[in-house]
Amino acid sequence: MPLPLSEVVATSRAVAATSSRTAKVEALAACLTRAATEGPETVEVVAAHLAGVLPQRRLGVSWRGLRSLPEPAAASTLTVLEVDALATELAAVSGPGSAGRRSELVRSLFERATHDEQQWLRGLITGETRQGAGDGVMLQAIAKAAEVPDAAVRRAVMLAGHAGPVARAALDGGAEALEALTLEVGRPLRPMLAGSAPDVPSALDGIGAEALVETKLDGIRLQAHVDRRGSAPEVRLFTRTLEDVTDRMPEIVESLAGLDVAAAVLDGEVIALREDGRPEPFQVTGARTASTADPERLRTEVPLTPYFFDLLHVDGDDLLDLPATDRWTRLSETVPGAWLPPRLLTGEPEEAQAFFDDVIRSGHEGVVVKDPSLPYAAGRRGPGWIKVKPRHTLDLVVLAVEWGSGRRRGWLSNIHLAARDAETGHLVMLGKTFKGMTDEMLRWQTERFRELALDDPDSGEWVVRVRPEQVVEVAFDGVQRSSRYEGGMALRFARVLRYRDDKPVTEIDTVQTVRRLAGW
DSSP states (O other): OOOBHHHHHHHHHHHHHOOOHHHHHHHHHHHHHHHHTTOHHHHHHHHHHHTTOOTTSOOSOOTGGGSSOOOOOSSOOOBHHHHHHHHHHHHHOOSTTHHHHHHHHHHHHHTTSOHHHHHHHHHHHHTOOOSSOOHHHHHHHHHHHHTOOHHHHHHHHHHHOSHHHHHHHHHHHHHHHHHTOOOBTTBOOOOOEEEEOSSHHHHHHTTOSOEEEEEEOSSEEEEEEEEOSSSSOEEEEEOTTOOBOGGGOHHHHHHHHTSSOSEEEEEEEEEEBOTTSOBOOHHHHHHHHHOOSOHHHHHHHSOEEEEEEEEEEETTEEOTTSOHHHHHHHHHHHSOGGGSOOEEEESOHHHHHHHHHHHHHTTOOEEEEEOTTOOOOTTSEEEEEEEEOOOEEEEEEEEEEEEBOGGGBTSEEEEEEEEEOTTTOOEEEEEEEOTTOOHHHHHHHHHHHHHHBSSOTTSSOSEEEBOTTOEEEEEESEEEEOSSSTTSEEEESOEEEEEOTTSOGGGSOBHHHHHHHHTO
């Protein structure tokens, strides 16, 4: 019998209801084992859904398109593969009449779903699944269900990108099938990530005698796969989250198709630049790469420039395990010099600091300090890459707070941040954050915001409004325009530094100060 969707939904709810990692793993593994009886395809879909993602990535359906749903079905009849097939059909809808066709497909799916299934599907489609089953839990569950080593699963997912294909390989072919999962041109792998340091000297301390100091562009991370082994060049482009954005960047595709290689996998960024070579604000690049409008028109209005800082494969050679210096040498032999970000190899802190200062003056985000001797740590925040950015801080006030999920279940977590408008005195929201909070801070703020609550914190509502009395100091990386908030802007990567009980709300930073920081 095909696996009912209700079993996956029940598993997801069971996982969300417990704070025990062991219990989460047990529930997920049991569902994967049950899926395996229906075949490898079912396993792959179930693993993706339980990880909170769609194999199709995007369906073109937003929260707005899911606000008005049909009455839920009285009994569950949907199967996992039926949902996957309909999602595939939704993802393929385009052209004239696409909005109406999407609405028809959404209705046909949700009118067969029970109330619990509707709520779960809404979260899955919008990327808001809240069950506390992160990567670590899911990979551990795959290992348990397939009776293979955890390390084999972790290695495989770094190279395969997503949990679905790894679960399929593990439960269908065991450790041998996992070992066969290697870097494949055309299939994205998880990018290496950078740690952080407050300043250049601190970053250098973690590297060694000599380090590469590389310009950190404020663009969109891009993984490019080039395959010219067939009758026509094939180029595929993926973001940091492994979303396929090939169709949105025709100028990048054309440039890469002309490389003198048989096959290559490159890691880098794309960015929109002004005529003087300085970067456009991040939101300009972000809006261009996120837009599904006419790419030929957009390439003229907002042209993108590629920069590549690593080479992971070229002409049959996997380079992941080579020292960074070897990969950089091969990279410089593969792409035009104009595609390489400015960088400096040095062992002198003064030279590194001067380079950082020049990068900031040129309008870029900061630097990444890299260890020349280390391999590429796919999917990990390796010690060999350390980013340094100038830090901005603001004193803001908390307007509301959201109940946490997963490990933070039972704690008031995500805080809504506001600045004061110096002209009107009104408080203007600038975004939300849950970053930077220690367990001790979470315990303290849960008690504190219960005291300040304007709403009953135990009513079951996700968001709890509070009296705007608690000042918090936050660090952030920049400001971007945003239509989501009243002030027309939002903080980028805000994180909590400390709560300021010594500061009254009348002394918090103003909207005007934030605009000046943004250069508006």
